[in-house]
Amino acid sequence: xxxxxxxxxxxxxxxxxxxxxxxxxxxxxxxxxxxxxxxxxxxxxxxxxxxxxxxxxxxxxxxxxxxxxxxxxxxxxxxxxxxxxxxxxxxxxxxxxxxxxxxxxxxxxxxxxxxxxxxxxxxxxxxxxxxxxxxxxxxxxxxxxxxxxxxxxxxxxxxxxxxxxxxxxxxxxxxxxxxxxxxxxxxxxxxxxxxxxxxxxxxxxxxxxxxxxxxxxxxxxxxxxxxxxxxxxxxxxxxxxxxxxxxxxxxxxxxxxxxxxxxxxxxxxxxxxxxxxxxxxxxxxxxxxxxxxxxxxxxxxxxxxxxxxxxxxxxxxxxxxxxxxxxxxxxxxxxxxxxxxxxxxxxxxxxxxxxxxxxxxxxxxxxxxxxxxxxxxx
Amino acid sequence: xxxxxxxxxxxxxxxxxxxxxxxxxxxxxxxxxxxxxxxxxxxxxxxxxxxxxxxxxxxxxxxxxxxxxxxxxxxxxxxxxxxxxxxxxxxxxxxxxxxxxxxx
Amino acid sequence: xxxxxxxxxxxxxxxxxxxxxxxxxxxxxxxxxxxxxxxxxxxxxxxxxxxxxxxxxxxxxxxxxxxxxxxxxxxxxxxxxxxxxxxxxxxxxxxxxxxxxxxxxxxxxxxxxxxxxxxxxxxxxxxxxxxxxxxxxxxxxxxxxxxxxxxxxxxxxxxxxxxxxxxxxxxxxxxxxxxxxxxxx
Numbered sequence: 156x157x158x159x160x161x162x163x164x165x166x167x168x169x170x171x172x173x174x175x176x177x178x179x180x181x182x183x184x185x186x187x188x189x190x191x192x193x194x195x196x197x198x199x200x201x202x203x204x205x206x207x208x209x210x211x212x213x214x215x216x217x218x219x220x221x222x223x224x225x226x227x228x229x230x231x232x233x234x235x236x237x238x239x240x241x242x243x244x245x246x247x248x249x250x251x252x253x254x255x256x257x258x259x260x261x262x263x264x265x266x267x268x269x270x271x272x273x274x275x276x277x278x279x280x281x282x283x284x285x286x287x288x289x290x291x292x293x294x295x296x297x298x299x300x301x302x303x304x305x306x307x308x309x310x311x312x313x314x315x316x317x318x319x320x321x322x323x324x325x326x327x328x329x330x331x332x333x334x335x336x337x338x339x340x341x342x343x344x345x346x347x348x349x350x351x352x353x354x355x356x357x358x359x360x361x362x363x364x365x366x367x368x369x370x371x372x373x374x375x376x377x378x379x380x381x382x383x384x385x386x387x388x389x390x391x392x393x394x395x396x397x398x399x400x401x402x403x404x405x406x407x408x409x410x411x412x413x414x415x416x417x418x419x420x421x422x423x424x425x426x427x428x429x430x431x432x433x434x435x436x437x438x439x440x441x442x443x444x445x446x447x448x449x450x451x452x453x454x455x456x457x458x459x460x461x462x463x464x465x466x467x468x469x470x471x472x473x474x475x476x477x478x479x480x481x482x483x484x485x486x487x488x489x490x491x492x493x494x495x496x497x498x499x500x501x502x503x504x505x506x507x508x509x510x511x512x513x514x515x516x517x518x519x520x521x522x523x524x525x526x527x528x529x530x531x532x533x
Numbered sequence: 534x535x536x537x538x539x540x541x542x543x544x545x546x547x548x549x550x551x552x553x554x555x556x557x558x559x560x561x562x563x564x565x566x567x568x569x570x571x572x573x574x575x576x577x578x579x580x581x582x583x584x585x586x587x588x589x590x591x592x593x594x595x596x597x598x599x600x601x602x603x604x605x606x607x608x609x610x611x612x613x614x615x616x617x618x619x620x621x622x623x624x625x626x627x628x629x630x631x632x633x634x635x636x637x
Numbered sequence: 638x639x640x641x642x643x644x645x646x647x648x649x650x651x652x653x654x655x656x657x658x659x660x661x662x663x664x665x666x667x668x669x670x671x672x673x674x675x676x677x678x679x680x681x682x683x684x685x686x687x688x689x690x691x692x693x694x695x696x697x698x699x700x701x702x703x704x705x706x707x708x709x710x711x712x713x714x715x716x717x718x719x720x721x722x723x724x725x726x727x728x729x730x731x732x733x734x735x736x737x738x739x740x741x742x743x744x745x746x747x748x749x750x751x752x753x754x755x756x757x758x759x760x761x762x763x764x765x766x767x768x769x770x771x772x773x774x775x776x777x778x779x780x781x782x783x784x785x786x787x788x789x790x791x792x793x794x795x796x797x798x799x800x801x802x803x804x805x806x807x808x809x810x811x812x813x814x815x816x817x818x819x820x821x822x
Binding site: 358 | 554556559560561562563564
């Protein structure tokens with residue numbers, strides 16, 4: 156059904172449509188509207204689920220372990236320092252191969268204390284074995300949330316997944332959303348089943364010690380699962396498109412105006428929307444520019460990105476995070492896979508700094524001139 | 534499921550096949566029963582049945598659950614699992630448990 | 638129709654954010670693409686608040702704040718002492734102020750500014766100075782960017798759980814719609 160909803164509500168609607176059974180939640184700005192809406196659905200009897208009012212984000216993530224081990228499809232949401240408090244449990248969920256799904260309303264990490272958007276929280280957890288998909292619109296939030304369960308629970312993957320949406324810049328935006336019907340989602344996403352569950356009649360040991368002779372074997376399995384996830388994400392995207400009618404590029408990377416593009420901007424999340432708007436305007440003036448939106452940051456789609464930049468004369472990478480003492484993490488990773496390409500890295504939109512059409516235009520100008528005028532879009 | 538061969542023998546862990554189950558789940562319950570830690574002892578606790586008042590203190594304090602009550606109601610030590618920590622010796626209210634040097 | 642941008646000025650608690658949302662829902666019922674969002678601040682009652690709506694015939698990609706609005710709607714004229722409500726409003730833009738004074742008295746004679754006493758109507762119809770939704774009736778008539786029918790539908794949807802609030806706001810909207818047509822001339 157088409158309507159105008161807030162992106163946070165779009166996430167909550169997707170959680171309801173996915174027939175999630177357990178939601179351990181702890182509120183933090185700007186993710187709070189998500190648990191609020193879910194609480195409404197449960198209270199109104201529209202959603203048959205248990206919301207656990209935990210005492211911290213660390214507990215929320217810990218409760219996910221128990222709920223998934225007992226066979227329940229589970230969900231939580233957080234932001235920023237709340238996400239940081241979960242950190243200890245993130246690699247445990249992925250190491251135990253539990254397909255938790257979390258919405259991260261991206262917000263920077265204090266200090267100075269700041270409630271606004273950048274990707275510091277999620278990107279700094281890139282090595283913890285979670286799939287990370289970044290959404291650009293409220294519509295994509297609904298679609299991607301549902302796909303996250305499909306991907307995470309795939310037997311070839313069995314890994315937790317986070318869907319990242321820009322705090323405020325997306326979470327608090329009302330826009331047109333086409334919410335799929337329950338029957339469509341049920342067909343796309345079958346009920347969650349698990350072979351190993353907490354069962355008093357069939358006891359098993361979960362979370363045992365991994366000695367040095369087996370530990371690397373387990374890590375290799377996780378890496379293989381991440382590699383397998385590349386294909387599973389693509390298939391989830393195309394299957395969703397076939398069933399429900401919407402897709403986002405090949406699921407990993409979304410290309411806009413890239414056919415004959417000479418210069419392009421690469422980024423994640425909402426900044427790509429502004430970049431698309433500027434690219435469209437410049438295209439009308441005859442400039443051959445395009446936008447590459449990385450939807451899947453983990454797993455990192457090397458082949459797809461290399462193919463996307465193959466014919467470019469120059470590429471600008473916009474990082475909404477900085478690895479202090481190094482560079483924008485996205486820039487570093489793109490540099491490693493495109494040794495021949497002229498590449499500019501920009502730090503942009505930290506702590507809610509608006510990324511404007513003017514910023515984007517200055518980046519395209521830099522690319523055309525072949526000279527980077529500045530590294531920080533302030 | 535892939536398996537790795539454990540090559541060295543560490544303590545009582547004998548060379549064995551370790552199953553790399555998804556998420557390191559151990560599917561067979563109670564597998565630690567096969568792991569005898571009795572050889573770790575320097576001293577062994579010995580219960581003197583004549584002095585024992587059957588207060589169950591040793592049974593409660595044993596960190597390895599290595600004290601058991603036999604059919605006649607007597608308290609005994611399971612030397613397959615007792616690591617020789619001697620907590621029971623220290624806690625026994627009537628000094629009914631002796632420590633003896635383990636003979637290898 | 639190109640992309641339209643509307644900026645609402647109000648104080649925390651006056652409902653400027655709700656105005657932008659209801660306008661977005663109304664635009665949706667007119668078959669448009671739309672986007673509504675607050676100026677992402679910390680919410681405090683009485684503090685100056687800005688909220689935005691975008692309306693377009695095509696999907697809206699741009700995500701930057703609104704810097705050059707086509708319309709600025711001022712719910713509370715007392716804001717004008719500290720806030721430049723005309724900021725970024727171009728030659729073709731319009732400023733709509735809730736006031737019983739003339740644009741000249743408010744120092745807006747250089748702009749395409751219109752004033753209309755929304756508070757008076759709100760007090761008469763709703764019984765309280767709730768101007769945020771009523772203002773949309775005046776805006777609809779002045780701008781012709783949204784239909785009164787769509788606005789009514791949006792109000793019903795937004796206040797579905799509060800039937801009386803919905804009815805009173807629709808009534809105030811209708812009165813202001815007619816009044817604004819006269820002001821517009």
